[in-house]
Amino acid sequence: MTLKRSSTATMQESSIVKSNFKKTKLSDSAALGSNLTSKEYSKLKKAGKTGNVNLNRIKADNPIVKNNEKSARENDAHVETETSVKVFKKKVFDKLTKKQKKKLREKRRLYYDEAIDIKQTWELLRNEDDKKKKKELTESIWEKLSDKEKLLQLCYSHDTCRVICWAYRCSSEDRKAKTFDTLFTSFEKLATSRHAKHMALTMVRHGSKSQRIKLMESLTGKIRDLFLHCSANDVVEELYNCHANERQRAAMYHEIYSRYFVMKAQQEIQNADDKSGTQKQQIKSLQMLLDKSPHLRSPVLSTVKAFILKCVSTNSVRHSFAHKIILEYFNVLQNSSSSTNKSASSVENEKEKEGDERKNITEEGLFEDGEQPAKQVQDGKAVIGEIVPLCRDWLIQMAHTPNGAKIVVYALWYSDAKDRKAILKMFKEKIVEISQHESAYLIICAILDCVDDTKLINISVLQPLLKQFSQIITNTYGLRSVIYAICPRYSLLFNAEIREFLSLGDSNDNSRKPKEVRYKECAQVMQLTVQQYLCSKLEESSGALEDKTNYQLTSAFLSSDYVENSVKQPLLEKISSLCFETDEFLTSFLSYSVVKGILKDGHPNRDEFAQMMLPKVNEFEKDVLKGWSEQSRKLNVLRILAEKDEKFKRKLQTVIPDKL
Incomplete structure (x- = not known):
């Protein structure tokens, strides 16, 4: 019968072994030789008791070392x-050759055989004219892509993605619906892929209205992140710019403003509408959000600023969606700076008049201290000045959209002389193209408004316009660019909204030369070319002013305060002579409008033009005056001239007393 050993006995034995091991001498340790393991040897070495142990003998006799070496x-x-x-x-x-290497690489791809098949079918499809055969070929492509996994994988390749896009475009509505349902769950992944984004764009462009709504709903809450993605921003731009309605666009803005803040503001508006009984309003712009909820101003603006800074560091800034957000942000800061300027000046006036009442104003909470309005102005301008340099590399690409062109105008306002020179050099080669663009022509207007270096303007802007003058003025917006150089903010061509926007730059801190001096220097460069062009047109034909371009250019040229009178005089003489040489000149509407505009009160050349016409009118006989009185437009000219000369007025009273 075997007895179990107690734990105390085993512990005593192990302690005896350890004590005996520690007491071994150098000769004993050397004698151990072949019986030492590597761990035992390392312990002996640390204790300093290895002596003259032969290591080669230990390695040779130790089976563990042998196995490790093997x-x-x-x-x-x-x-x-x-x-x-x-x-x-x-x-x-x-x-191998390049072609052989390429084939080897392609064979490593997944679904290589299927890719070759659909590409061959696609080549037949492209060259086929018969509609029935086209349908058969597209169906054969979809049969080869019946598996969802295979379809998705081939969408991510640069070549097969184009084939699938083409097949989707040529397919019937039923086939499009099936493919849409297959790819819908992976739409976000497709949008973020370098090559598969083309499939996502095809689904947006060639899908039905209900499918687009479904896609937009699937991206709710993800617009901000997708737009900042280098590939997906094209898909977001396509949805925003081409297919989204006003409400859907507003929902996209909300994600940039922060949906939390918008929902909070919307609840406040809803509560106010419930009390007043009015209809519910949707927040459609940043300014509207801040007007409805002023207490959310600082968090909303900081959120939008963070988005803009990320946009500027990626290629997303080239899209119109980013331009809309940036321009709204700039407008809010500009409006706040102008409003706080007014409030600051009003507070200063009250200080002078009422003295101690300033304390009451601060106690009521209008301002925390007397210097806050000026501080807010400085902060708003500083923020715009901080963002503008980051946008400078993208200014040419921004100029093609209405909002982007206005951002370029802001960049000119908030840049110093050195930066403005760099911007002008950037645009110099494309200045003619910009002057004829429906949105970008505002950049020409802003350059003429704010750049002090008129020599630089002459070289970079005016000389390129003069070289192609006859071509540029035939374009509607090119004509506006030319007219702005001789008659800035001409009310017949520039509406109140444009004039109001351009007037925001009048108070910029970087322009020091007086505005009138700058305008006059620019007009002096253009005036002779314009005068020679108009005089030559009137010499060619008396009906030259019936052309809308010639009419607008003539009326702007003659009503300008910056063109010299000596340059205007040949044109005035030509117009006054045409009034009497041809009967049809004053009967035509546009020619009559030019003459009436010159004789109107406030025109700089009214008296001079009247003095040219009165001697010829005074020579008229009674029959001629009666003939003029029978035509309403000529009669109006006679009435205006009669107000300038009493002698002629008395003559008219004797001839046509009933019509005066």
Whole structure:
């Protein structure tokens, strides 16, 4: 019968062994030799009791060391064989041609055979004219892509993605609906892929209205992140710019303003509408959000600023959606700075008049201290000045949209002389193209408004316009660019909204030369070319002013305060002579409008033009005056001239007393 040993006995034995091991002498440890393991040897070495132990003998007799050395040798041999195989493969691969290398790489792709098949079918589809055969070929492509996994994988390749897009466009509505349902769950992944985004764009462009609504709903809450993605921003731009209605666009803005803040403001509006009984209003702009909820101003503006700074650092800034957000942000800061300017000046006036009442104003909470309005102005301008340099590399690409062109105008306002020079050099080669663009022509107006260096304007802007003058004025917006150089903010061409926007730059801190001096210097460069052009047109035909371009250019040229009177005089003489040389001149509407505009009160050349016409009118006989009185437009000219000369007025009273 075997007895179990107690734990105390085993502990006593182990302690005796340890004590005996510690007491071994150098000669004993050397004698151990072959019986030492590597761990025992390391312990003895730390204790300083190894003596003259033969390590080679230990390694030779130790089976653990033998096995380790064997495995190491095997590993080295395996590595050597692998490297030799790689070297051999590389030598073989290097000897191949480019086409052979390309084929080898393509064969490694998933679904290589299917990709080759659909590309061959696509080539037939492209060259086919018969509609029935086209349908058959597209159906054969979809049959080969019946598996969802295969379809998705091939969408991510640069070549097969184009084939699938083409097949989607040529397919019937039923097939489009099936494919849409297959890819709908992966739409976000497709949008964020470099090549598959083309499939996402095809789904947006060639899908039905209900499918687009479904896609927009699926992206709710993800617009901000997707727009900042280098590939997905094209898909968001397509949805926003081409297919979204006003309500959907407002929902996209809300994600940039922060949906939390918008929902909070919307609840406040709803509560106010419920009390007043009016209809519910949707927040459609940043200014509207801040007007409805002023207490959310600082968090909303900081959120929008963070989005803009991320936009500027990526290629997303080239899209119109980003231009809309940036312009709204700039307008809010500009309006706040102008309003706080007014409030600051009003507070200063009250200080002078009422003295101690300033304390009451601060106690009521209008301002925390007397210097806050000026501080807010400085902060708003500083923020715009901080963002503008970051946008400078993208200004040419921004100029093609209405909002982007206005951002370029802001960049000119908030840049110093050195930066403005750099911007003008950037636009110099495209200045003619910009002057004829429906949105970008405002950049020309802003340059003429704010740049002090008129020599630089002459070289960079005016000389390119003069070289192609006859071509530029035939374009509606090119004509506006030319007219702005001789008659800035001409009310017949520039509506109140444009004039109001351009007037925001009049108070910029970087322009020091007086505005009138700048305008006069620019007009002096253009005036002779315009005068020679108009005089030559009137010499060619008396009906030249019936052309709308000639009419607008003539009326702007003659009503300008910056064109010299000596330059205007030949044109005035030509117009006054045409009034009497041809009967049809004053009967035509546009020619009559030019003459009436010159004789109107407030025109700079009214008296001079009247003095040119009165001697010829005074020579009229009674029959001629009666003939003029029978035509309403000529009669109006006679009435205006009669007000300037009493002698002629008395003559008219004797001839046509009933019509005066």
